[in-house]
Amino acid sequence: MKKGIALVLIWCWLVSPALSQEQSTRQEPSVWEKSVVTLDVTRKQYDYLQPWTRRLKSSQKTGVVTGPREILTTANEMFDRTLIRVQKGGRGKWWVGEMTWIDYHANLALVTVPEEDFWSGLQPVEVPELTQAEGTMQVVRWRQGRLENRRAEFQQFHVDESGLSFTPQLQMEVSSEIQGAGWGEPVVSQSVLLGLVAKQEGTTCHIIPSAFIRPILEAHREGTYKGLGYFHFVWQPAENPDSHAYLKREGEPKGVIVISVPPAPDIEQVVQPRDILLKIDEFDIDIQGDYQDPDYGHLSLENLATRRKWAGDEVQLQVWRGGKLEEITYRLPKAEYDVTLVPDAVFDQEPEYLIVGGLLFQPLNDAFLQSWGPDWKRRSPFRLYHFNNENPTPERPALVILSQVLPDVYNLGYQELKLLVLDQVNGRKISRLAELREALQNPIDGYHLVEFFQSDSLRKLVLSADDQELATQRVLARYGITSDHYFASPEIESDRPHSEPVAGAGVAVSR
Amino acid sequence: VLKTILILLAAWLLLAPRGQGAEPEKSVVQITVFGQQPVWDAPWRFDSVRRSGGSGFVIQTKRGKRIMTNAHVVSWDKQILVRRYQDPRPYVANVEFVGNDCDLAVLEVEDESFFEGLEPLDFGNLPKVRSAVVTYGYPAGGEQISYTRGVVSRVEMQTYVHIGNRSLLGVQTDAAINPGNSGGPVIQDDLVVGVAFQGAPGLENTGFFIPRPVIDHFLEDIEDGTYNGFPQAGIRLVPLQNPAYRRYLKLPEHGLGARVDSLLPIPQTRELIREDDVVLQIGEYPLGSDGTILYEGNRLFGGLAFQTVQHGESVPLKLWRDGQELNISLPVYYYEGDRAVGNQYGTLPRYFVYGGLVFLPLSLDYMKTMGRNWADAANADLVYELYYRRHESPETLRPEPIVLASILSHPINANFSHRGRILVDKINNIRIERLEDVIRAFESSAESHHLIEFSPNHAFDCLNREQAEQANSTILQTYGIAQDRRL
Numbered sequence: 001m002k003k004g005i006a007l008v009l010i011w012c013w014l015v016s017p018a019l020s021q022e023q024s025t026r027q028e029p030s031v032w033e034k035s036v037v038t039l040d041v042t043r044k045q046y047d048y049l050q051p052w053t054r055r056l057k058s059s060q061k062t063g064v065v066t067g068p069r070e071i072l073t074t075a076n077e078m079f080d081r082t083l084i085r086v087q088k089g090g091r092g093k094w095w096v097g098e099m100t101w102i103d104y105h106a107n108l109a110l111v112t113v114p115e116e117d118f119w120s121g122l123q124p125v126e127v128p129e130l131t132q133a134e135g136t137m138q139v140v141r142w143r144q145g146r147l148e149n150r151r152a153e154f155q156q157f158h159v160d161e162s163g164l165s166f167t168p169q170l171q172m173e174v175s176s177e178i179q180g181a182g183w184g185e186p187v188v189s190q191s192v193l194l195g196l197v198a199k200q201e202g203t204t205c206h207i208i209p210s211a212f213i214r215p216i217l218e219a220h221r222e223g224t225y226k227g228l229g230y231f232h233f234v235w236q237p238a239e240n241p242d243s244h245a246y247l248k249r250e251g252e253p254k255g256v257i258v259i260s261v262p263p264a265p266d267i268e269q270v271v272q273p274r275d276i277l278l279k280i281d282e283f284d285i286d287i288q289g290d291y292q293d294p295d296y297g298h299l300s301l302e303n304l305a306t307r308r309k310w311a312g313d314e315v316q317l318q319v320w321r322g323g324k325l326e327e328i329t330y331r332l333p334k335a336e337y338d339v340t341l342v343p344d345a346v347f348d349q350e351p352e353y354l355i356v357g358g359l360l361f362q363p364l365n366d367a368f369l370q371s372w373g374p375d376w377k378r379r380s381p382f383r384l385y386h387f388n389n390e391n392p393t394p395e396r397p398a399l400v401i402l403s404q405v406l407p408d409v410y411n412l413g414y415q416e417l418k419l420l421v422l423d424q425v426n427g428r429k430i431s432r433l434a435e436l437r438e439a440l441q442n443p444i445d446g447y448h449l450v451e452f453f454q455s456d457s458l459r460k461l462v463l464s465a466d467d468q469e470l471a472t473q474r475v476l477a478r479y480g481i482t483s484d485h486y487f488a489s490p491e492i493e494s495d496r497p498h499s500e501p502v503a504g505a506g507v508a509v510s511r
Numbered sequence: 512v513l514k515t516i517l518i519l520l521a522a523w524l525l526l527a528p529r530g531q532g533a534e535p536e537k538s539v540v541q542i543t544v545f546g547q548q549p550v551w552d553a554p555w556r557f558d559s560v561r562r563s564g565g566s567g568f569v570i571q572t573k574r575g576k577r578i579m580t581n582a583h584v585v586s587w588d589k590q591i592l593v594r595r596y597q598d599p600r601p602y603v604a605n606v607e608f609v610g611n612d613c614d615l616a617v618l619e620v621e622d623e624s625f626f627e628g629l630e631p632l633d634f635g636n637l638p639k640v641r642s643a644v645v646t647y648g649y650p651a652g653g654e655q656i657s658y659t660r661g662v663v664s665r666v667e668m669q670t671y672v673h674i675g676n677r678s679l680l681g682v683q684t685d686a687a688i689n690p691g692n693s694g695g696p697v698i699q700d701d702l703v704v705g706v707a708f709q710g711a712p713g714l715e716n717t718g719f720f721i722p723r724p725v726i727d728h729f730l731e732d733i734e735d736g737t738y739n740g741f742p743q744a745g746i747r748l749v750p751l752q753n754p755a756y757r758r759y760l761k762l763p764e765h766g767l768g769a770r771v772d773s774l775l776p777i778p779q780t781r782e783l784i785r786e787d788d789v790v791l792q793i794g795e796y797p798l799g800s801d802g803t804i805l806y807e808g809n810r811l812f813g814g815l816a817f818q819t820v821q822h823g824e825s826v827p828l829k830l831w832r833d834g835q836e837l838n839i840s841l842p843v844y845y846y847e848g849d850r851a852v853g854n855q856y857g858t859l860p861r862y863f864v865y866g867g868l869v870f871l872p873l874s875l876d877y878m879k880t881m882g883r884n885w886a887d888a889a890n891a892d893l894v895y896e897l898y899y900r901r902h903e904s905p906e907t908l909r910p911e912p913i914v915l916a917s918i919l920s921h922p923i924n925a926n927f928s929h930r931g932r933i934l935v936d937k938i939n940n941i942r943i944e945r946l947e948d949v950i951r952a953f954e955s956s957a958e959s960h961h962l963i964e965f966s967p968n969h970a971f972d973c974l975n976r977e978q979a980e981q982a983n984s985t986i987l988q989t990y991g992i993a994q995d996r997r998l
Contacts, residue, residue: 234968236928236970236971237928238928239926239928240926240927240928240972240973241926242926242960242972242973242974242975243928243971243972243973245959245960245973245975246960246962246973257971259968259969259970259971260968260969273969378887382886382891382894382899383899386891386894386895386899389891389892389967410755411753412752412753412754413750413751413752413753413756414753447755447759453903454773454902454903454904454905455899455902455903456898456899456902458749458772459772459773459786460772460786460787461753461756462753462755462756462759463753463755464754464755464758467755
């Protein structure tokens with residue numbers, strides 16, 4: 001019997017290298033063992049349906065040393081952090097790390113470890129300017145004390161929104177059998193870094209390529225990085241020759257047609273609807289909206305807003321307007337989450353709320369809608385999600401909703417109300433919680449008159465102003481809530497402009 | 512002796528069965544329908560002919576004996592055959608009246624001899640909760656008549672799924688109501704107390720029948736030869752139970768009154784009713800602060816009280832406005848404004864084809880062509896336009912929003928950027944409010960190119976006018992479309 005077991009073990013020993021070669025290309029100590037580190041990030045996780053509660057969530061990520069005392073990783077899951085721990089060599093001591101810079105739109109972050117000893121034995125790698133998608137690729141990370149090194153196969157370069165931003169960016173897609181990637185794992189070719197895995201869907205890994213990362217890191221180091229820019233207009237393909245004829249442009253169709261320029265008070269509106277956009281800088285635009293990138297082939301024109309350009313930089317556009325060619329200069333606006341009526345994201349900020357006699361008011365943002373789970377774009381309430389398609393206006397820069405009611409005798413009859421968008425309170429238009437708080441200081445004849453957007457649901461309710469404070473305190477006590485509100489910025493003024501002017505980008509963090 | 516005879520006669524009169532007596536099944540008929548529905552995204556076509564079955568029963572109307580059944584049994588019929596109890600002969604029947612909102616229909620039989628020997632069934636009252644009822648009909652799974660016994664579980668306002676966007680009085684029973692039972696009588700003490708009409712998917716032993724008040728309303732409505740439908744007041748009533756709100760309105764704490772939160776765009780209603788009015792009584796029914804009335808021993812949604820009168824009649828209302836009572840008389844009408852968000856029957860869908868571009872009105876029926884999960888598959892702006900705009904900005908609502916449903920491929924539209932399922936905003940700078948505007952916009956233009964603009968985001972496409980006009984007849988011929996339009 002023992003002999004049998006021994007034979008099996010010998011067989012396993014003989015066969016296992018072949019098997020492991022199938023699954024892993026690791027043959028000998030890799031240069032990446034000195035450059036790849038594990039990050040353990042603990043962050044606060046908020047329940048937007050009970051915004052006063054919070055839990056802790058830990059995620060293991062991968063980082064790569066890219067410079068002296070500098071670890072590069074993705075920004076995903078680095079928000080609302082309470083602790084970053086870093087481990088080298090895939091085992092042993094955890095070192096306390098610190099965030100030195102983060103840019104959510106670019107989905108990039110830099111981490112350091114203050115203790116000098118940590119850096120001993122680590123070796124920075126270069127982030128090449130050109131992402132060469134040739135030869136064998138691997139996805140690398142530490143797993144159970146060993147450097148996992150999974151084969152990857154190049155699929156394509158393309159331009160798409162990153163997971164954390166609406167700004168279209170250059171991405172690389174590779175296929176790999178790796179499981180559970182998407183946490184900043186480096187994708188490498190021999191000793192060259194090709195990018196970081198930002199997301200995995202099935203066997204497809206979406207990579208932030210080095211070609212996107214390198215210029216940002218360089219600009220950041222030089223202090224010239226101003227954040228990502230984007231094209232603030234909507235275009236459609238222009239394959240229809242009849243549309244060209246209608247716009248009085250003869251010859252072979254080329255370019256795309258601008259159909260909409262959403263209003264935004266802080267953004268120069270030099271592009272007009274019905275412009276045919278023919279050229280951006282030196283690149284001709286084809287009828288699908290692509291240009292021929294010298295390094296990465298056909299890419300969407302959107303990439304020309306982030307290809308070594310930042311917010312505030314200028315691009316030259318050639319447009320066909322009113323029957324003639326025009327050259328215009330377009331200044332790239334800075335990507336901001338609050339450029340939309342429903343902000344895409346809220347990072348490094350506790351959820352804002354205000355409780356009034358059990359009525360819970362919150363800003364409407366995608367973080368709230370994500371309470372409906374991974375499929376939130378389909379599962380969240382249609383009407384609330386659909387506000388994503390609407391533009392902010394000076395009169396209505398944002399939305400506040402009555403998200404739910406915490407039952408109390410004060411709000412008898414209103415207990416089942418939820419997900420109603422506030423229009424006015426006591427005759428004042430409400431776009432922000434600060435405005436709501438201010439309006440509640442001015443009841444009408446002892447009552448608060450609360451009006452919601454016209455909809456197929458309730459339009460109006462009335463609350464007693466005299467009993468409000470007492471009722472709020474009773475609700476807080478009964479439901480174990482420590483405060484009736486959280487405002488991200490106590491000094492928020494109700495007439496604050498809804499977007500900031502172009503300024504420095506990313507968040508430089510110091511302690 | 513005379514006294515004894517009189518007593519026996521009285522006893523016989525009391526005990527004698529009414530109508531068909533103890534054999535109501537003889538007046539229950541089997542209905543077979545061969546129907547064909549239009550294809551809502553290619554409205555010149557029809558689905559294949561389908562056979563379906565249902566039940567019905569003989570009633571007496573002022574026009575003579577007729578068969579009552581459900582509207583959904585006979586919708587989109589091409590041929591209706593009825594069979595008597597244990598009689599193999601099929602008789603051809605036709606729809607005389609149909610009420611799609613109340614899911615009822617009256618059929619006439621071409622051969623009057625069909626009714627020979629058949630006694631019409633009499634109607635009973637709204638049955639009490641917990642009382643026993645028997646459904647008669649010809650459900651799937653056999654050819655013989657079937658009886659199922661159950662009790663009345665509750666009486667409530669129910670969504671009538673045939674039309675989908677109307678709620679009328681309905682009775683829930685645990686008697687099995689299966690496909691084929693539809694249109695059959697629900698009987699208690701030999702009297703018809705309802706018409707079986709729908710079940711509840713996912714719930715066992717749950718069926719619903721249409722009760723006497725709804726049937727009576729339908730029969731009274733058709734007496735003048737036209738069916739109008741159940742009227743609506745166009746008032747959105749919401750409970751008024753918050754003490755502060757009641758004090759704000761200076762309303763006594765008597766547990767009565769629901770608040771008018773919003774109004775449908777019905778001129779008479781908007782003239783007489785204001786938002787924040789409190790409705791204290793509708794007709795003879797005091798309205799509770801929870802928005803319900805006490806109806807035949809059941810607390811039911813107060814909107815029911817408006818359904819007790821006919822289209823065009825008035826309902827006395829007691830209101831509370833500006834701190835005092837006010838009595839008014841509100842005329843109520845069948846509301847057509849939400850037809851597109853309900854299932855439509857009877858009238859073939861409208862369309863217009865030009866240059867291979869298929870234009871048709873936005874409707875629930877059209878949306879359902881996108882599959883079971885149409886709400887996910889559809890362009891969200893179509894969903895918004897169909898369901899939400901009417902509530903949120905009725906001033907911008909188009910009477911009949913038009914979609915570019917599809918493109919019938921032809922060289923002249925080969926490079927058209929939009930391939931369908933998109934809302935049409937303007938054509939040649941004419942705002943498209945209804946299908947006739949599409950036709951007018953195309954046919955009145957003398958420009959070299961038609962400009963078709965879509966919503967949202969002002970996307971657009973162009974079509975060479977001369978080429979389109981030359982290609983129209985070829986396209987219609989290629990795709991087997993007899994007419995370029997149905998209006």
